[in-house]
Amino acid sequence: MKKTILGASIGNCVHVAGVIHFLSLASDEGYHTEFLGPATSIEKLFEAIYRIQPTIVAVSYRLTPENVRPLLDDINRRRKMLPFNVRWEFGGTKPVADIAMEYGFFEFISDGYDDINDSIRYLRGNIADDSPQSYGTDLNSRIQANYPYPILRHHYGRPSLEETIAGVKEISQAKVLDVISLGPDQNAQDSFFHPERMKDEFSGAGGVPIRTRQDLLRLKQASQCGNYPLMRCYSGTEDVFQYAEMLVDTIDNAWAAIPLCWYNELDGRGSRPLEVSMAEAQRLIKWHADRGIPVEINEPHHWGLRDAHDVIPVAMAYISAYNAKKLGVKYYVSQYMFNNPNGLSFSMDLAKILAMVEIVESLEDDTFHVYRETRAGLALFNANPDVAKGQLAASTFMQMAVRPHIMHVVGFCEADHAAKAQEVIESCNIVKGVIRHTLSDEFSIAKDPAIVKRKEELLREAGYLLDFIRREYPYRETLADAEVLCDCVKRGYIDAVHITKNNKYRGTMKTKIIGGKCIACNPDTGEAVTERERLSLLKDAYISDTRERKAL
Numbered sequence: 001m002k003k004t005i006l007g008a009s010i011g012n013c014v015h016v017a018g019v020i021h022f023l024s025l026a027s028d029e030g031y032h033t034e035f036l037g038p039a040t041s042i043e044k045l046f047e048a049i050y051r052i053q054p055t056i057v058a059v060s061y062r063l064t065p066e067n068v069r070p071l072l073d074d075i076n077r078r079r080k081m082l083p084f085n086v087r088w089e090f091g092g093t094k095p096v097a098d099i100a101m102e103y104g105f106f107e108f109i110s111d112g113y114d115d116i117n118d119s120i121r122y123l124r125g126n127i128a129d130d131s132p133q134s135y136g137t138d139l140n141s142r143i144q145a146n147y148p149y150p151i152l153r154h155h156y157g158r159p160s161l162e163e164t165i166a167g168v169k170e171i172s173q174a175k176v177l178d179v180i181s182l183g184p185d186q187n188a189q190d191s192f193f194h195p196e197r198m199k200d201e202f203s204g205a206g207g208v209p210i211r212t213r214q215d216l217l218r219l220k221q222a223s224q225c226g227n228y229p230l231m232r233c234y235s236g237t238e239d240v241f242q243y244a245e246m247l248v249d250t251i252d253n254a255w256a257a258i259p260l261c262w263y264n265e266l267d268g269r270g271s272r273p274l275e276v277s278m279a280e281a282q283r284l285i286k287w288h289a290d291r292g293i294p295v296e297i298n299e300p301h302h303w304g305l306r307d308a309h310d311v312i313p314v315a316m317a318y319i320s321a322y323n324a325k326k327l328g329v330k331y332y333v334s335q336y337m338f339n340n341p342n343g344l345s346f347s348m349d350l351a352k353i354l355a356m357v358e359i360v361e362s363l364e365d366d367t368f369h370v371y372r373e374t375r376a377g378l379a380l381f382n383a384n385p386d387v388a389k390g391q392l393a394a395s396t397f398m399q400m401a402v403r404p405h406i407m408h409v410v411g412f413c414e415a416d417h418a419a420k421a422q423e424v425i426e427s428c429n430i431v432k433g434v435i436r437h438t439l440s441d442e443f444s445i446a447k448d449p450a451i452v453k454r455k456e457e458l459l460r461e462a463g464y465l466l467d468f469i470r471r472e473y474p475y476r477e478t479l480a481d482a483e484v485l486c487d488c489v490k491r492g493y494i495d496a497v498h499i500t501k502n503n504k505y506r507g508t509m510k511t512k513i514i515g516g517k518c519i520a521c522n523p524d525t526g527e528a529v530t531e532r533e534r535l536s537l538l539k540d541a542y543i544s545d546t547r548e549r550k551a552l
Contacts, residue, residue: 006054008036008045010061011071018091018110019060022119024440028148029123031055042074049086056107058089065095072103079105089122115432116439117149132228135178139254139294140331142178142230143371143405149439150407152176152431153232153373154424157183159204161215165222167421172226176428179254179406180223182233183207183418190270192246193239207234207418216250230254237263237270240284248293255294255333258284260320261489262302266499274489278482282327289328296373297324300356301337305377306496309511309520310344310352311531314462316494317356318363319479325368326480332370333406334360338395339377345516346398347445351454354446357402359459374399375408381415388412389430396434401446407431454517464531469493472539492538506545508538 005026007019016038023033036048049057059075061068079086089108090100097111108122121127126134126145136142142151154177158164171177184192185207191197195211203209210216216233223229232254236243247253264270264277272280288295297320300313317334324332336353344352353374361370376395381388389412399407411419411427419427445451466479472493473484488494492507499505508523519528522537529537 002030002032003055004032004034004052005056005058006034006036006048006052007058008040008048008060009038010040010042010045010059010075011063011067012039013061013063014038015060015062018062019058022058022089022091022110025116025119026056026123028440029120031123042071042078045075046078049082053084054086056087056089058091060091061096062092063096065093065099068092068096068099072100076103076105116436117146117432120146120149132224135227137228137230138252139179139230139333139371146178147405148403149435150374150404151178152407152409152428153179153181154409154411154419154428155181155183156419156421156424157185157207158418158420159185159207159209161209161211161218164208165218167424168219168222169225170421171424172223172229174425174428175227176425176432177229177409178227179230179232181408182210182219182231182251184210184234186269189234189237191238192236193242213246213250216246220251232257235263235284238272240280241287244284244287248291253293255296255331256284256288257296257298257333257335258288259302260297260299260323260485261494262299266489266505267302275482275486278486282323282480282482285324285329286327289324289330292330294331294333294371295324295329296333296335297321298335301335301340301377303494303496304337304340304518305379306498307341307511307518308496308509310348310458310518311461311465311520312494312496313340314352314355314359314458315465318359318462318466319485321360321363321370322479325363326477330367330369332368333373334370335373335375335408336399336402336404337375337377338399339380341513341518342377342379343513343516344518346394347448347451348454348516350398350401350446351451352458353402354451355455355458355462358455359462371405372402373406373408374402374404376410378410378414381410381412383415385412385416388415392427392430393434396431397438400435400438407435461531465493465535468531468535491542493535506542508541 007023009016009019023035027033034052088106090106091110094111097109100106100109108127136145168180185204187198187202188210220231223231231251233247235258258281260278260281264272264274266274285295299320300317303312303316321332336356338349364370380391380395392412409427409431411423413419413423469488470478476484478484490505495507495509497509497511510521510523511518512521520534522529
């Protein structure tokens with residue numbers, strides 16, 4: 001039988017929104033709910049309790065604090081005479097809730113400073129259990145303990161190790177963040193196992209200067225309080241297997257984020273040739289898959305950040321997920337960066353994200369599960385913190401349209417400086433404020449005809465690109481073959497404006513923002529082109545170039 005929750009606003013209080021929202025959450029969690037309405041007398045409340053015999057009674061009062069005391073005195077007297085057990089929950093403003101706290105029989109008190117996730121934890125029986133297990137000790141259990149409330153992730157890494165350790169503890173104790181994503185400085189990513197290569201002037205640049213395994217162990221230990229957030233860390237750009245094993249051994253890396261095409265000569269974040277780094281990336285993905293560690297292939301948004309047209313990130317979202325599945329990943333984190341590239345309209349941006357979600361999740365089956373991770377794009381944020389806070393809230397609203405499992409919170413201050421602990425906490429609270437009002441909403445915006453039309457257009461165009469690659473390389477396991485994918489980048493089939501063109505990378509990508517969409521253009525005329533036209537031009541140029549080389 002379903003557990004029953006009986007709800008009411010008591011005394012002369014007519015404010016019912018809070019208790020109704022709590023009952024709605026309870027209904028979603030499988031409870032049977034009964035609502036007695038506003039201004040319910042204590043006598044009427046207990047008549048219903050005797051009749052219904054609920055599991056939980058949720059009462060609300062939002063008026064003058066002094067007036068609640070006689071009501072609670074009456075409830076306390078009557079509840080002691082009940083011939084059966086009842087659990088009690090209270091909701092009200094903080095001054096009223098503080099009085100309710102004095103009585104000691106309420107299991108859960110909502111005072112307006114708590115979050116929807118606290119109510120969900122209570123309804124799932126976890127609120128009294130403050131152990132790491134109650135929050136989830138790995139990515140899967142953490143998501144299951146929270147969904148449909150997304151778990152929150154935030155990047156954190158200050159230029160000082162000691163400041164970062166103290167900040168990790170402060171953030172953990174605030175209980176606002178589920179995943180602390182450590183950002184090591186570039187010295188650590190490039191040269192952790194070769195300290196002689198490190199440059200003193202780069203120490204702390206871009207993140208925390210991690211220099212020893214003990215540094216990582218201390219950071220992990222600092223997180224073992226509050227809500228025991230999981231920890232993960234950026235991948236190394238050199239010695240990637242040693243780096244991965246170290247992260248698993250020290251911080252129990254919650255999941256690995258591995259790009260297929262980046263952290264190499266292509267973006268200057270490493271010295272490896274593309275062919276070497278991609279082959280290593282595939283082996284590294286399999287290394288994590290063999291150990292049951294979830295994997296994110298943080299690939300699609302890198303193309304958008306470099307002004308590729310919208311079709312490329314959609315196609316790369318599929319290629320990334322396809323590679324993960326082929327390499328044995330069971331739990332795949334698919335990251336969707338909104339507001340990327342800069343200049344996209346919110347509606348056309350959402351259309352692109354919806355296309356990516358649909359094409360990635362077409363690969364799901366019993367062996368391959370996809371977690372949606374969303375985030376705001378860095379280019380969205382203004383350096384003025386007040387403006388940036390509004391932008392963070394606006395982007396979060398749009399992200400909730402795809403019901404993410406993980407929300408990668410971007411600190412509102414990132415356009416000016418790397419977030420400090422208090423700024424991480426404040427950014428998470430801003431995001432939680434948006435989630436509070438959108439969690440149970442079904443956004444009609446995703447059904448807007450213009451958005452649906454653009455989504456379908458992107459799916460067709462990305463499908464054409466994927467089929468083109470399959471036709472051009474029919475003798476290989478095309479979309480999971482490193483040589484094929486590298487060749488596609490070299491020829492410009494997969495391309496971005498910011499890739500430096502030379503004898504190796506011969507793409508001709510030009511793009512424009514037209515009608516809020518990032519569109520591919522003919523490099524000579526500047527006119528918008530379809531994928532068929534863009535790829536035909538590239539193929540003709542490649543054939544012509546090959547003939548000229550042979551003639552020479």
